Amino acid sequence: MAQAVVRAEQYRGMGAAEFFYRNKEIAGFGNPTRAIYQTVRELVENSLDATEVHKIPPKIVVQVEAVDPDKNIYRVTVDDNGIGIPPDKAPYAFGRVLYSSKYVARQTRGMYGLGVKMAVLYGQMTVGKPTLVITSPRGSKFTYRFKVKVNVKTNEPEVPEKGEWPKSGDWHGTRVSIELVGDWRRARTKILEYIKRTAIIAPYADITIITPEGILVRYPRKTYEMPEPPKEAKPHPKGIDIEALRQIIDKSKAKTLKQLLITEFQSIGPKTASVLLKRAGLEPDLNPKTLTDDQLKALVDAFHSYEKFRPPSPEPLSPIGAELIKIGLKSVLKPEFVEAVTRRPSAYGGHPFIVEVGIAYGGEIPPADQPVLYRYANKIPLLYDEKSDVAWKVVGETIDWSNYKVSFPAPLVVLVHIASTKVPYKGVGKESVMEVPEIEREIRLAVQEVARKLKRYLTKKEKEEELQKKVITFMKYVPEVARSLSVLSIDPETKKKKYDERSLEEKLKEIIAKKLGIPKEELPEVVIEIE
Numbered sequence: 001m002a003q004a005v006v007r008a009e010q011y012r013g014m015g016a017a018e019f020f021y022r023n024k025e026i027a028g029f030g031n032p033t034r035a036i037y038q039t040v041r042e043l044v045e046n047s048l049d050a051t052e053v054h055k056i057p058p059k060i061v062v063q064v065e066a067v068d069p070d071k072n073i074y075r076v077t078v079d080d081n082g083i084g085i086p087p088d089k090a091p092y093a094f095g096r097v098l099y100s101s102k103y104v105a106r107q108t109r110g111m112y113g114l115g116v117k118m119a120v121l122y123g124q125m126t127v128g129k130p131t132l133v134i135t136s137p138r139g140s141k142f143t144y145r146f147k148v149k150v151n152v153k154t155n156e157p158e159v160p161e162k163g164e165w166p167k168s169g170d171w172h173g174t175r176v177s178i179e180l181v182g183d184w185r186r187a188r189t190k191i192l193e194y195i196k197r198t199a200i201i202a203p204y205a206d207i208t209i210i211t212p213e214g215i216l217v218r219y220p221r222k223t224y225e226m227p228e229p230p231k232e233a234k235p236h237p238k239g240i241d242i243e244a245l246r247q248i249i250d251k252s253k254a255k256t257l258k259q260l261l262i263t264e265f266q267s268i269g270p271k272t273a274s275v276l277l278k279r280a281g282l283e284p285d286l287n288p289k290t291l292t293d294d295q296l297k298a299l300v301d302a303f304h305s306y307e308k309f310r311p312p313s314p315e316p317l318s319p320i321g322a323e324l325i326k327i328g329l330k331s332v333l334k335p336e337f338v339e340a341v342t343r344r345p346s347a348y349g350g351h352p353f354i355v356e357v358g359i360a361y362g363g364e365i366p367p368a369d370q371p372v373l374y375r376y377a378n379k380i381p382l383l384y385d386e387k388s389d390v391a392w393k394v395v396g397e398t399i400d401w402s403n404y405k406v407s408f409p410a411p412l413v414v415l416v417h418i419a420s421t422k423v424p425y426k427g428v429g430k431e432s433v434m435e436v437p438e439i440e441r442e443i444r445l446a447v448q449e450v451a452r453k454l455k456r457y458l459t460k461k462e463k464e465e466e467l468q469k470k471v472i473t474f475m476k477y478v479p480e481v482a483r484s485l486s487v488l489s490i491d492p493e494t495k496k497k498k499y500d501e502r503s504l505e506e507k508l509k510e511i512i513a514k515k516l517g518i519p520k521e522e523l524p525e526v527v528i529e530i531e
């Protein structure tokens with residue numbers, strides 16, 4: 001009988017690239033449908049960050065080509081007119097997991113330094129080919145071309161091919177091309193919806209998608225008006241933990257603790273610094289680099305328990321603004337009513353955020369049994385996991401729409417945008433946002449504010465319709481009544497009518513207009529004759 005072999009446990013470490021390679025689904029690459037959707041998303045989001053944050057009106061072309069449809073092999077290519085990537089950084093940007101230019105307190109779509117590498121990895125795992133990157137940084141005299149792979153074991157980029165050539169025009173931007181096994185047919189609707197919703201939130205962008213069937217869908221730019229780009233801000237003490245503090249100390253040139261607090265954090269001046277250090281039981285002149293674990297903890301505790309900090313600065317945020325939301329909703333959905341609001345900045349756990357809400361109603365929007373919710377976080381449309389998102393909780397479950405004169409089925413679209421330096425996503429795939437009470441509250445207030453405007457509009461519309469009905473009811477009888485009165489006014493002796501029909505009609509119209517409280521000229525010209 002075979003003896004069971006008892007082997008000793010094998011221990012080894014695992015790098016970031018290998019971890020995400022083994023756990024693709026947590027980054028949104030769980031199956032071929034999600035993978036192709038997520039690839040388009042990651043590339044488009046990088047392109048938008050590379051343009052919009054630098055005040056360049058984005059021009060983006062997405063192309064999905066069928067390389068071998070029988071094997072479900074597709075090529076996704078995204079072109080942009082962004083700032084490009086310096087040639088020494090490009091291999092890392094595409095070939096090293098957790099490498100990013102966005103690890104700063106500033107609102108961008110990207111934040112983890114992961115997205116495009118997951119797409120590169122997925123491509124190399126399923127088709128085996130490297131990703132092609134062509135880029136020309138702004139101001140550079142060259143265009144660079146790389147083929148890049150991620151080395152799963154070492155998390156170092158592999159560059160099997162590279163080249164450069166002089167640039168003639170002033171083109172700048174990036175083109176990324178990835179071949180992968182994807183289920184285009186299943187993902188198609190979601191991808192087209194994603195592009196549509198991106199066009200709504202960024203009406204200043206020119207976005208085109210060309211599908212494998214050769215269909216071209218273009219959302220032309222509606223305006224050159226763009227949101228103010230976010231500014232980088234120092235961290236707020238309330239959002240700091242011990243590790244973050246350690247990293248700040250490592251990078252800082254401050255010689256004393258007091259200096260560190262004043263120069264590296266928002267909301268701390270000399271006075272507050274002294275109070276905080278006293279609370280933490282630390283000497284102001286201590287060299288920050290010598291702090292023990294206990295001292296670091298004492299300082300973080302003092303940060304968290306201090307009640308008088310100013311709220312985090314909203315400068316690193318870049319909301320879209322009510323006007324642009326309205327332009328976006330109007331141009332794509334063609335509703336009869338549209339309104340939007342940008343709330344004042346708020347904060348949770350030391351992170352600033354702003355909620356924006358837009359409502360579109362009627363027109364070409366088809367009626368649905370529930371409100372159609374367009375969720376966005378840092379301008380990214382979120383299409384999956386709707387029911388577990390804080391915005392759904394408010395729009396779909398908490399708000400009683402009948403209070404706003406909406407009865408379902410109704411043609412109602414509600415757009416909710418959360419802009420923050422740290423959106424509390426439920427996962428790195430960025431599909432839904434956690435139920436943070438401060439955010440939930442802001443969403444509720446914003447939805448209520450816009451919904452009240454919708455109610456006013458619907459009430460006015462209802463009144464106008466009632467009035468219109470009355471006008472028609474009264475006016476129907478005018479010709480007949482005028483004729484009868486005219487006949488009654490015949491003088492028995494002369495046999496002549498005292499009043500002719502025309503003048504009686506005019507008199508009757510005057511009476512009706514007065515009764516309904518509208519100018520006589522607004523009564524319909526054509527008088528409906530009764531049978």
Ligand SMILES: Nc1ncnc2c1ncn2[C@@H]1O[C@H](COP(=O)(O)OP(=O)(O)OP(=O)(O)O)[C@@H](O)[C@H]1O
Pocket residue numbers: 042046047050080082083084085093094099100101102109110111112113114115116117174
């Ligand atoms: N089209 C592009 N133009 C300019 N820079 C780009 C472009 N695509 C990627 N990059 C650079 O590559 C970096 C890595 O991109 P990646 O998608 O991996 O992460 P991210 O966008 O920073 O964060 P996230 O994982 O949250 O998307 C970006 O931070 C950016 O600096």
